[in-house]
Amino acid sequence: MYESRDAARPPRQGLSLLVIATAQLMVVLDSTVTNVALPRIQDALHFSGANLAWVVNAYALAFGGLLLLGGRAADLLGRRRMFVIGLLVFSAASLAGGFATSQAWLLAARAVQGAAGAIVAPAALSLIVTAFPEGRPRARAMGVYSAMSVAGGAIGLVAGGLLVNYVSWRWVLFVNVPFGVAAALAAPLVLAGTPRLAGRLDIPGALTGTAGLSALVYGLSGAATGPDGVSHWGDARVVVSLTAGVVLLAAFGLIEARSPHALLPGRLLRDRGRLGANLLMLGVGTVLFGVFYFLTLFVQEIWGYSALRAGVAFLPLTAAVLAGSVAASALMPRIGARPLLLAGTAGCAGGLYWLSLVSEHAGYAGGLLGPILVTSAGLGLLFVPLPLVALSGVADADSGVAASVLNAGRQIGGAVGLAALSTVAWTAAAGSARAGHAYKHTLVTGFDRAFAVGAGIAMLTLIGTIFMIRNRPTGAGESAPDESVVAQMVEAG
Numbered sequence: 001m002y003e004s005r006d007a008a009r010p011p012r013q014g015l016s017l018l019v020i021a022t023a024q025l026m027v028v029l030d031s032t033v034t035n036v037a038l039p040r041i042q043d044a045l046h047f048s049g050a051n052l053a054w055v056v057n058a059y060a061l062a063f064g065g066l067l068l069l070g071g072r073a074a075d076l077l078g079r080r081r082m083f084v085i086g087l088l089v090f091s092a093a094s095l096a097g098g099f100a101t102s103q104a105w106l107l108a109a110r111a112v113q114g115a116a117g118a119i120v121a122p123a124a125l126s127l128i129v130t131a132f133p134e135g136r137p138r139a140r141a142m143g144v145y146s147a148m149s150v151a152g153g154a155i156g157l158v159a160g161g162l163l164v165n166y167v168s169w170r171w172v173l174f175v176n177v178p179f180g181v182a183a184a185l186a187a188p189l190v191l192a193g194t195p196r197l198a199g200r201l202d203i204p205g206a207l208t209g210t211a212g213l214s215a216l217v218y219g220l221s222g223a224a225t226g227p228d229g230v231s232h233w234g235d236a237r238v239v240v241s242l243t244a245g246v247v248l249l250a251a252f253g254l255i256e257a258r259s260p261h262a263l264l265p266g267r268l269l270r271d272r273g274r275l276g277a278n279l280l281m282l283g284v285g286t287v288l289f290g291v292f293y294f295l296t297l298f299v300q301e302i303w304g305y306s307a308l309r310a311g312v313a314f315l316p317l318t319a320a321v322l323a324g325s326v327a328a329s330a331l332m333p334r335i336g337a338r339p340l341l342l343a344g345t346a347g348c349a350g351g352l353y354w355l356s357l358v359s360e361h362a363g364y365a366g367g368l369l370g371p372i373l374v375t376s377a378g379l380g381l382l383f384v385p386l387p388l389v390a391l392s393g394v395a396d397a398d399s400g401v402a403a404s405v406l407n408a409g410r411q412i413g414g415a416v417g418l419a420a421l422s423t424v425a426w427t428a429a430a431g432s433a434r435a436g437h438a439y440k441h442t443l444v445t446g447f448d449r450a451f452a453v454g455a456g457i458a459m460l461t462l463i464g465t466i467f468m469i470r471n472r473p474t475g476a477g478e479s480a481p482d483e484s485v486v487a488q489m490v491e492a493g
Helices: 013-029 036-047 055-078 079-098 102-133 136-166 176-190 201-221 236-258 272-302 307-313 315-335 337-355 364-383 385-391 398-428 436-468 479-492
Strands: none
Touching: 013 055, 013 079, 013 102, 013 136, 013 176, 036 055, 036 102, 036 136, 036 272, 036 307, 055 079, 055 102, 055 272, 055 385, 055 398, 079 102, 079 176, 102 398, 136 272, 136 307, 136 315, 201 236, 201 398, 272 307, 272 337, 272 385, 272 398, 272 436, 272 479, 307 315, 315 337, 315 385, 337 364, 337 385, 337 436, 364 385, 385 398, 398 436
C-alpha cells in the first residue's frame, strides 16, 4: 500500500536534496542555536543555573528518546507523510516557544520540538535512499546530509548570536517557522511517496524508554548543589526520580525482549563491534553537548563575549570537525575503523583535559583555541567510522532501526552526560555571589571540573574501543561494503 498515487514518480533530485538538507539543518541547528541565548533566557525567565540545562536537555532527550519510534512510524505510515507532519509540528512548537513567558512553557515547546525532530530526522535519511539511486548520486546526497549534520551545530551558534545580538532571544525559535513551513509545502511536490510496511508501533517501549531517561536526567539535574551550597543528592525528589528512571529503563528492556515489534531488536546488539560503536556514540554525545554548552557559557559569563562573538568563536570548531571527517574518509579504506576510533577518542580525551586547565585569565588564542581544535578534530575522526561499524553487516530490513539506534545514542548520551556534567559544574560553583572576581573564579573551577569529567568519559570510550572494536581483514564479509561506501563518499567529494 502506497502513500499516494504518485508514489512511484521519479523525484526531482536537486529540489529533493534542498528540501531534505533544509530539514536536517533545521533539526541539527536547533540543538545549539539556543546555547548562545542561554544567558538571556536565564534572565528573562528566571532559570536557576542547574535548571538552565533543561532548555537544551528537553529538546535532546525527546529527540533521542523518540528517535526509534519516529523511524518505525516513517516505515509503517509513509516516510514522506511523516516527514511533512514532523516539519509542521516542529514549526508550530518553535512558534509557541518563541512566545514563552514561563519556564514550563518554554521547556514544553522544546520537548515538542525534539519529538518532531525525532520524526523528521529518520524520515529524511530514508528519503535520500528513495530519491537517489546507488552510486555517485546517493553518495553526493549523503555527503550533503552529513555536512548539514556536522556544520549545523556551529551554524546554530553563529545564527543564534546574530539573532540574540540584533533582535531577541525569541528569534532563535521563530527563525525555524518559515524554513519548516516552506520545506513542508515543497515536500509533496518534489519527494516521491514510499510504500508502507506491515507491522505496528511499539508504543509501550517508546513510553517506558522515554519516561525512564527523562526521570534519570531530571534526577541528575536536580541533584546539583544550589546557590546556598547545600547538596540535594539526598532529596526525596532526586531519589524518587533516579529510582523511577532505573525501574522504567529495566521495564523497557523487558518489553523489548518480548515484543515482536521491538524498537530495539536484540539481534542488532549481538555483534561486539556494533555494540561497541553504539556505546562509543554515547560518549561522543556527552563530549559534543558538553563542549558546546559549557564553552558558550564560559566565553559569555567569564570573558563577557556578546552572543554574536561567542558564535563566531566556535567557527574553528566546525573547520576542525570537517577536516577530521575528510581525513577519516580518505584513511578508512586504507587502515580501517579501529585506528581512527582510537585516534579520535584519544584526541577528545586530550582536548577536554586541556580545556580543564583553562583559567579566567587566559585569552582565546592562547587558552581556548588549541584545546577546541584538538577536541573537534578528534570528533571529526569519529564521525565517519562509527556509522560504518554500526551498520556493517546489518540486514536491509534492519538498516533503518540500526541507524536510529546510533543517532539515539548520540542524543541520549548528550542529554544524560550534560545533566551529569552540569551537576559537577554547578556543585563546584555553588555558594558564591553572582558577581565579581570570586564568582568568576568559582564558576571557572566548576567548568574546569566538568571538562575533566568529560575527559574521563572520553578515556572510557578509548578503553572501550581497544577492547570492543576490531579491524576485519580486507574482503572479509562485512568490511568490504563499508570500504566501498567510503570510497564512494571520497569520489563524490
